[in-house]
Amino acid sequence: MSGWIAIAGIGPGDAALVTPEVSQALAEATDIVGYAPYVSRVPARAGLTLHASDNRVELERAAHALQMAASGRRVVVVSSGDPGVFAMASAVFEALEAGPAAHRELDIRVLPGITAMLAASARAGAPLGHDFCAINLSDNLKPWALIERRLRLAAEADFAMAFYNPRSKARPHGFARVLEVLRETCGEDRLILFARAVSTPEEEMRVVTLGEARPEMADMRTMVILGSSRTRLVERPGRPILYTPRSAA
Known part of the structure; x- marks a missing residue:
């Protein structure tokens, strides 16, 4: 199966505030990438690898996610709230712009979430x-x-x-x-x-x-x-x- 990357907002905290669209992406993912406290909100399961990192390595995190998607992985980059509001969507696109031209052909989706x-x-x-x-x-x-x-x-x-x-x-x-x-x-x-x-x-x-x-x-x-x-x-x-x-x- 071809790799893809979803940049997803997992809401302010309550699991009931995670959208069905985001829940579906999390269920299909092979890899979850994000700041450690946000990654910890995703339940572990067989076949899923969690990649938690510090809050000041957004570009490195984004580049890693793009590389995994390019290799065929199904990657969800998680942010609290909405990924487009002071969060990871901009970082992923910044890494996309600066990275290999082939990454621009990836299936990339931004999945909105309920902001804080x-x-x-x-x-x-x-x-x-x-x-x-x-x-x-x-x-x-x-x-x-x-x-x-x-x-x-x-x-x-x-x-x-x-x-x-x-x-x-x-x-x-x-x-x-x-x-x-x-x-x-x-x-x-x-x-x-x-x-x-x-x-x-x-x-x-x-x-x-x-x-x-x-x-x-x-x-x-x-x-x-x-x-x-x-x-x-x-x-x-x-x-x-x-x-x-x-x-x-």
Whole structure:
């Protein structure tokens, strides 16, 4: 059988949020490639080889997957959430562009998944109900000055904002600066959601104002969503509903 490669999103954590299309690809695969915590979510079975690696070797991982597919293997490259959102789809295509011309003839598919951003928004209500943007706060692959510029421009445009990779052990201070920039541009009353480990047993949801937000409220398992100036909090029995109206004045 000819080899192929599927770049698949395995969702935010709960197995029920993995799409049937992705489940079928995983069932047909001979090899699973990805960051170790994501690969560990794929059950082992006879005939399946798991290739787990570190989170800073995306291009090497992608090249390895392409090489295996070219040799006739059925390869699934897994990402959490959706593979096209700050994940492995871009890395695979970057490796494809730089690699052997023959790799461009491979059967390559991107299989979408439910992102952490959308899972967090759904759990909270609908904070992304009007115009929004997504910003990766890691400066591993882009300069901090660009992150800060985009923060200010998005705030000026009054977007709701979804923040990936807000705070890690290697980057403990960057998110504090993010909060400072947001307070300078949005004020202290803007609502902000901290959604940690959504759809897993460790899930934690917290809505505060920017004035109340603290850096330690976020880690690498946290999706942070800042509302626009129109985002509302509806109090009700149990968890309140955070939503942004569909229209703007």
